[in-house]
Amino acid sequence: MSTSVAEKQSSLYERIGGEPAMAAAVELFYRKVLSDERISHFFEDVDMERQAAKQKAFLTMVCGGPSAYSGKDMRKGHAHLVRQGLNDTHFDAVVEHLSATLTELGVAKPLVEQVLAIAGSARADVLNR
Amino acid sequence: MARVKHEGQWYGLDEGESVLDGLLRRGVEVPHSCRAGACQSCLMRAERGEVPARAQVGLKETLKARGYFLACACQPEGELEVAGAGADLRVPARITSLERLSDSVLCVRLRPEGDFEYRAGQYVSVLRTDGLARSYSLASLPHEDTLALHVRRVPGGRMSGWLFEEARPGDVLELQGPAGECFYVPGRPEQSLLLVGTGTGLAPLYGIIRDALERGHTGPIWLFHGAVDVSGLYLVEELRALQSRHPQLQYRPCVSKGQARVGVTVGALDAIIKEVCPRPAGWRGYLCGSPDLVLSLRKKLFLAGLSLKEIHADAFLPSTPPPQGGAGVMASASDASR
Numbered sequence: 140m141s142t143s144v145a146e147k148q149s150s151l152y153e154r155i156g157g158e159p160a161m162a163a164a165v166e167l168f169y170r171k172v173l174s175d176e177r178i179s180h181f182f183e184d185v186d187m188e189r190q191a192a193k194q195k196a197f198l199t200m201v202c203g204g205p206s207a208y209s210g211k212d213m214r215k216g217h218a219h220l221v222r223q224g225l226n227d228t229h230f231d232a233v234v235e236h237l238s239a240t241l242t243e244l245g246v247a248k249p250l251v252e253q254v255l256a257i258a259g260s261a262r263a264d265v266l267n268r
Numbered sequence: 269m270a271r272v273k274h275e276g277q278w279y280g281l282d283e284g285e286s287v288l289d290g291l292l293r294r295g296v297e298v299p300h301s302c303r304a305g306a307c308q309s310c311l312m313r314a315e316r317g318e319v320p321a322r323a324q325v326g327l328k329e330t331l332k333a334r335g336y337f338l339a340c341a342c343q344p345e346g347e348l349e350v351a352g353a354g355a356d357l358r359v360p361a362r363i364t365s366l367e368r369l370s371d372s373v374l375c376v377r378l379r380p381e382g383d384f385e386y387r388a389g390q391y392v393s394v395l396r397t398d399g400l401a402r403s404y405s406l407a408s409l410p411h412e413d414t415l416a417l418h419v420r421r422v423p424g425g426r427m428s429g430w431l432f433e434e435a436r437p438g439d440v441l442e443l444q445g446p447a448g449e450c451f452y453v454p455g456r457p458e459q460s461l462l463l464v465g466t467g468t469g470l471a472p473l474y475g476i477i478r479d480a481l482e483r484g485h486t487g488p489i490w491l492f493h494g495a496v497d498v499s500g501l502y503l504v505e506e507l508r509a510l511q512s513r514h515p516q517l518q519y520r521p522c523v524s525k526g527q528a529r530v531g532v533t534v535g536a537l538d539a540i541i542k543e544v545c546p547r548p549a550g551w552r553g554y555l556c557g558s559p560d561l562v563l564s565l566r567k568k569l570f571l572a573g574l575s576l577k578e579i580h581a582d583a584f585l586p587s588t589p590p591p592q593g594g595a596g597v598m599a600s601a602s603d604a605s606r
Contacts, residue, residue, distance in 0.1 A: 161306070162326055166575055174571055187566060189308070191576050195326070196306040205304040212301075 151253055152204035155246055161204065164240050165195040171236040178229050181220055201237070201258045213264035221267045230265060234258055273316075273349040287312070287323075287348065288339035298339060305341035312339045317348035328577045330449040333387075358395070359384045363439045364414050366431065370502040372421045373468060374432055375407070377414040380443060386410055387451035388475030389554070391582065392417075393444040394427070402427040405556065405582065406446070407471035409478055415443075418471035418502075448472075450554050450580045452480045458487045460551040462574075464541065464565060466494040469557030469584060470503060476554055481514055489517045490545055494537040494561070497526045504531075520544065538565055542572075549573025552580075559583035 200206040270281040281290040300310040314335040323342035361378040391405040408416035463473040562583040
């Protein structure tokens, strides 16, 4: 990743509100994900608190915040879910909740779209394609 | 110079270096992932030294109170000692009294013979002289001169059988711990508290409630104690008396089976809670008892609006596989996540 992109993304994270915004977003987002029957079964047996922390790391990453996630981690982290049938429908559902969460928190539409674009770029890694 | 002590050895930190980076640089293996203070996989506990506030952002108040911090976000100013494995101390203790609270629950009081600090609601491991060990939650308050445990009689249970039948005042045990993060942290005294326990899950809640009241908690305190039938309820009179002295306390004994009777609610515990407390958003919750109840209730309360940071849970795990029929051994163990 070049420096100019990193700077641009870090400013996106800051424009959304930085860490406090992530903290506010994570529970809202996770609640939506867990209540969605299309995808909640993927979270049936997980430790809720650890998962919430992961959701926060995910939000931080897609908002362009400080994060050390790589495509390799994404693949490894989702491989077992892909074996359980994780596909595009589920990915879309998560993106939908991400969009709704940011909108609910008053994030401007162009910023939401930038975040969704970053999230979308992870699709191939998440689905192990 | 900032430095950090880990497993008996000091490591110097470079200017602005985090505890995580400093330890990794010297070849210490520390679990970590995001390095951004988000994923919490590098959680550590400080035994001594000043932890910068930034290293505790996003942690529960109960974890902060015990010195937990995120190593990746921790740039200490001075010296920091990180808790190492095996730092637990055992303290001898003597049984002072054994009192039946019901047919199936015994209150065991112990006097530690040495320093033993804890917070109301935490749990301890009790070791018999032959090495037999079980964990029990504490029902007492730290300023009381004895520790109180509520021990459920378990069919075939070695520790509970011994305590019920053979143990006598004066017998010596050892204590290890305390552990657990189900305890009251002062602050936000007006907040509503929701405490739910099944069986001897009442023990830590009994301590937490009295601790909160003594520390001046002013908000409503809801206590739901669930049992299969009325024979599983205990401390009923004590809790009713406590309620009459503190009108903000709402005590609700609940049973899943049996005839309706005055003062006892019949039904599924989660449904009763939902009906009585339909909107718990912004509350603080404490859940103790059978793992099924604790885990499912945690999820339901989170979906109903409670923040995960505000939910403190101790699932009581059987010490051995429960006998057929499912009557579990109620040895307390912390929630597996920590």
